[in-house]
Amino acid sequence: xxxxxxxxxxxxxxxxxxxxxxxxxxxxxxxxxxxxxxxxxxxxxxxxxxxxxxxxxxxxxxxxxxxxxxxxxxxxxxxxxxxxxxxxxxxxxxxxxxxxxxxxxxxxxxxxxxxxxxxxxxxxxxxxxxxxxxxxxxxxxxxxxxxxxxxxxxxxxxxxxxxxxxxxxxxxxxxxxxxxxxx
Numbered sequence: 001x002x003x004x005x006x007x008x009x010x011x012x013x014x015x016x017x018x019x020x021x022x023x024x025x026x027x028x029x030x031x032x033x034x035x036x037x038x039x040x041x042x043x044x045x046x047x048x049x050x051x052x053x054x055x056x057x058x059x060x061x062x063x064x065x066x067x068x069x070x071x072x073x074x075x076x077x078x079x080x081x082x083x084x085x086x087x088x089x090x091x092x093x094x095x096x097x098x099x100x101x102x103x104x105x106x107x108x109x110x111x112x113x114x115x116x117x118x119x120x121x122x123x124x125x126x127x128x129x130x131x132x133x134x135x136x137x138x139x140x141x142x143x144x145x146x147x148x149x150x151x152x153x154x155x156x157x158x159x160x161x162x163x164x165x166x167x168x169x170x171x172x173x174x175x176x177x178x179x180x181x182x183x
Contacts, residue, residue, distance in 0.1 A: 035150045036150050036152070046086070049086055054142045055176055057078060057081050061138055064134065067132065067133070074129075083096060097119055099126075099143075101128055101138065102136050103137040107139070113125065119145065119163055120163075135180055137177070137179050140175065144171070145169050146169060147165075149168075157170050
């Protein structure tokens with residue numbers, strides 16, 4: 001009996017491998033948090049970068065540089081200019097949508113291009129590009145469909161699933177609304 005008690009006390013008192021077990025229990029939640037933080041940081045960084053790019057490029061329309069230069073900026077050039085300011089982090093060919101709309105009077109309502117559940121690159125509905133004149137009201141919008149990867153976070157942050165993009169995407173939106181200066 002004494003022998004059996006000493007074996008049990010050795011087993012119960014053993015702590016070999018306890019650190020490995022504790023690490024295994026904490027590693028998965030820790031890694032999830034790290035990946036979630038990185039993904040959230042990338043979403044906010046891309047959102048801020050997109051807003052900055054739209055503000056800088058919309059200024060060219062507001063001041064008349066885009067319309068009255070000897071070579072007016074085309075829709076493709078305008079979209080490329082915005083893409084060039086995104087630090088190569090964006091798939092501009094398939095996930096970036098740029099809309100430039102001219103309104104002679106303030107619009108009563110503004111619609112989202114993705115409200116039909118689909119976005120098509122180059123579509124006149126999803127990417128209108130209207131020339132504007134001096135004094136016109138203009139709304140410049142850029143949408144970027146950002147793919148989310150971290151499980152759990154992707155369902156919490158996702159706001160767009162549709163078309164060729166699949167599920168778990170976040171639409172990042174940058175808007176500039178202004179009245180053109182006299183030019």
